[in-house]
Amino acid sequence: xxxxxxxxxxxxxxxxxxxxxxxxxxxxxxxxxxxxxxxxxxxxxxxxxxxxxxxxxxxxxxxxxxxxxxxxxxxxxxxxxxxxxxxxxxxxxxxxxxxxxxxxxxxxxxxxxxxxxxxxxxxxxxxxxxxxxxxxxxxxxxxxxxxxxxxxxxxxxxxxxxxxxxxxxxxxxxxxxxxxxxxxxxxxxxxxxxxxxxxxxxxxxxxxxxxxxxxxxxxxxxxxxxxxxxxxxxxxxxxxxxxxxxxxxxxxxxxxxxxxxxxxxxxxxxxxxxxxxxxxxxxxxxxxxxxxxxxxxxxxxxxxxxxxxxxxxxxxxxxxxxxxxxxxxxxxxx
Amino acid sequence: xxxxxxxxxxxxxxxxxxxxxxxxxxxxxxxxxxxxxxxxxxxxxxxxxxxxxxxxxxxxxxxxxxxxxxxxxxxxxxxxxxxxxxxxxxxxxxxxxxxxxxxxxxxxxxxxxxxxxxxxxxxxxxxxxxxxxxxxxxxxxxxxxxxxxxxxxxxxxxxxxxxxxxxxxxxxxxxxxxxxxxxxxxxxxxxxxxxxxxxxxxxxxxxxxxxxxxxxxxxxxxxxxxxxxxxxxxxxxxxxxxxxxxxxxxxxxxxx
Ligand SMILES: Nc1ncnc2c1ncn2[C@@H]1O[C@H](COP(=O)(O)OP(=O)(O)O)[C@@H](O)[C@H]1O
Ligand SMILES: [Mg+2]
Numbered sequence: 001x002x003x004x005x006x007x008x009x010x011x012x013x014x015x016x017x018x019x020x021x022x023x024x025x026x027x028x029x030x031x032x033x034x035x036x037x038x039x040x041x042x043x044x045x046x047x048x049x050x051x052x053x054x055x056x057x058x059x060x061x062x063x064x065x066x067x068x069x070x071x072x073x074x075x076x077x078x079x080x081x082x083x084x085x086x087x088x089x090x091x092x093x094x095x096x097x098x099x100x101x102x103x104x105x106x107x108x109x110x111x112x113x114x115x116x117x118x119x120x121x122x123x124x125x126x127x128x129x130x131x132x133x134x135x136x137x138x139x140x141x142x143x144x145x146x147x148x149x150x151x152x153x154x155x156x157x158x159x160x161x162x163x164x165x166x167x168x169x170x171x172x173x174x175x176x177x178x179x180x181x182x183x184x185x186x187x188x189x190x191x192x193x194x195x196x197x198x199x200x201x202x203x204x205x206x207x208x209x210x211x212x213x214x215x216x217x218x219x220x221x222x223x224x225x226x227x228x229x230x231x232x233x234x235x236x237x238x239x240x241x242x243x244x245x246x247x248x249x250x251x252x253x254x255x256x257x258x259x260x261x262x263x264x265x266x267x268x269x270x271x272x273x274x275x276x277x278x279x280x281x282x283x284x285x286x287x288x289x290x291x292x293x294x295x296x297x298x299x300x301x302x303x304x305x306x307x308x309x310x311x312x313x314x315x316x317x318x319x320x321x322x323x324x325x326x327x328x329x330x331x332x333x334x
Numbered sequence: 335x336x337x338x339x340x341x342x343x344x345x346x347x348x349x350x351x352x353x354x355x356x357x358x359x360x361x362x363x364x365x366x367x368x369x370x371x372x373x374x375x376x377x378x379x380x381x382x383x384x385x386x387x388x389x390x391x392x393x394x395x396x397x398x399x400x401x402x403x404x405x406x407x408x409x410x411x412x413x414x415x416x417x418x419x420x421x422x423x424x425x426x427x428x429x430x431x432x433x434x435x436x437x438x439x440x441x442x443x444x445x446x447x448x449x450x451x452x453x454x455x456x457x458x459x460x461x462x463x464x465x466x467x468x469x470x471x472x473x474x475x476x477x478x479x480x481x482x483x484x485x486x487x488x489x490x491x492x493x494x495x496x497x498x499x500x501x502x503x504x505x506x507x508x509x510x511x512x513x514x515x516x517x518x519x520x521x522x523x524x525x526x527x528x529x530x531x532x533x534x535x536x537x538x539x540x541x542x543x544x545x546x547x548x549x550x551x552x553x554x555x556x557x558x559x560x561x562x563x564x565x566x567x568x569x570x571x572x573x574x575x576x577x578x579x580x581x582x583x584x585x586x587x588x589x590x
Contacts, residue, residue, distance in 0.1 A: 163469040174464035
């Protein structure tokens with residue numbers, strides 16, 4: 001990776017966590033405060049990390065704190081605003097699988113350009129609803145609308161076109177076993193773009209650096225730990241720079257440190273790109289700090305939906321039980 | 335009784351549906367072969383896997399098949415005093431029947447089961463969904479190259495089987511049983527017609543299609559975890575082998 005902290009000439013492309021991690025130095029609280037101050041002075045605020053880097057060297061921890069602060073402000077602000085445009089909408093979606101009703105007349109809206117978390121107990125239909133968003137599953141009844149296009153009405157070709165706006169991280173990572181890490185991440189670029197090999201190699205190396213896996217290029221999926229697989233899958237989802245990113249449990253099964261790092265990475269990516277993101281997560285209550293909007297999906301129905309700061313305070317006993325993970329309450333543990 | 339009838343009705347309906355489904359799968363995959371983009375690297379990889387990696391086992395099978403045919407043929411034919419016909423007998427049996435059929439069965443066992451397993455694992459680990467989510471047609475990306483490679487590989491492997499098998503017969507008949515080399519080769523030259531070779535080629539091409547089609551289909555529609563992968567492999571091997579034998583009977587009855 002790059003040597004000591006170096007600011008690219010195009011400041012419009014702020015540096016990412018991983019890149020900054022490499023060339024880190026020392027930074028005081030005063031410097032962070034100064035950076036925050038400068039950020040509030042700017043009419044078009046830069047990323048906090050970017051400002052900090054511009055002002056001098058930085059430790060990863062300090063950058064993470066700065067990121068969390070920045071995103072916390074944004075979350076609070078989101079709750080006070082009227083709802084933004086809708087990127088994805090479900091209207092009365094029903095789906096039965098193996099004779100069981102998995103989604104039962106689900107209506108939901110994913111706000112555009114925001115991070116939405118879907119939470120709920122296992123088997124509640126979260127992954128299934130994510131697969132509906134990208135057209136991997138079709139509803140038995142009801143409509144799935146992406147932007148202004150109803151997926152059920154599209155020809156296969158049009159559906160493929162819509163899918164190009166997406167990328168998805170699958171719950172089980174879904175890396176290709178026959179390819180090494182580098183080829184896995186390069187795959188969507190090689191197949192779906194006309195970029196030359198040198199550009200692809202550069203993008204892949206950069207993205208792998210961002211997820212903290214610079215040295216793993218030649219490893220095969222079966223040689224990776226669960227956490228590394230998730231991060232490779234995340235890199236593969238991010239490398240194509242889609243408009244909508246669907247992340248199915250990107251932190252499940254990871255240790256708290258990596259979980260935290262991935263949340264920061266997602267947040268950093270979001271602040272840099274403003275993609276629409278949908279994250280399925282069991283990382284409760286942490287995930288509330290890393291999303292604007294929350295949907296609670298329980299037994300095939302949307303139980304609650306709204307800004308994270310609002311849902312977190314919801315008096316609904318089911319939601320409270322879920323947030324606190326208590327064994328007693330309306331959700332019966334069999 | 336009515337329940338039995340109803341079950342029977344439902345079963346045959348399901349079977350009918352499944353056959354239609356399999357046929358559609360084949361059509362779409364063949365469509366995938368003829369339409370760009372062509373991924374030559376994928377095709378090459380599959381040819382290496384299906385064709386070249388099967389070479390050893392094909393040569394081994396062919397040699398012993400030819401040898402045992404010559405041995406058997408010699409003892410049977412000598413009872414009628416026509417042991418001179420061992421050469422043509424070995425050649426005709428191998429070129430028309432055993433070459434294409436045994437090659438297809440060996441490829442089913444070696445490469446077909448692997449195809450079903452590989453695609454099955456890709457299905458249950460959501461790798462096929464991942465391809466779809468990237469806007470890549472998995473039938474075209476995964477199935478088409480396997481079908482193509484199989485169509486190319488089987489005729490070549492069968493030809494190799496035929497040659498090695500006849501050489502194996504030569505080894506036993508001439509070197510072991512003391513038949514004259516001229517009788518062996520002369521008989522073959524006199525009796526083996528171009529039509530026999532045509533049958534061999536037609537059979538091997540259609541077997542190539544059957545093997546790849548059935549095995550990729552079974553793998554592609556795997557459900558229910560690791561156990562499902564095992565079941566897909568078994569079904570692929572059994573169905574592919576049975577279809578090869580049935581189809582072999584059909585072609586033989588038409589062409590002879
Ligand atoms: N492809 C499938 N075939 C059959 N049943 C499925 C399939 N995918 C999911 N299910 C069932 O749907 C229910 C919801 O699954 P899922 O959406 O994966 O739950 P989660 O909320 O934990 O992600 C589960 O009971 C699961 O068994
Ligand atoms: Mg799930």
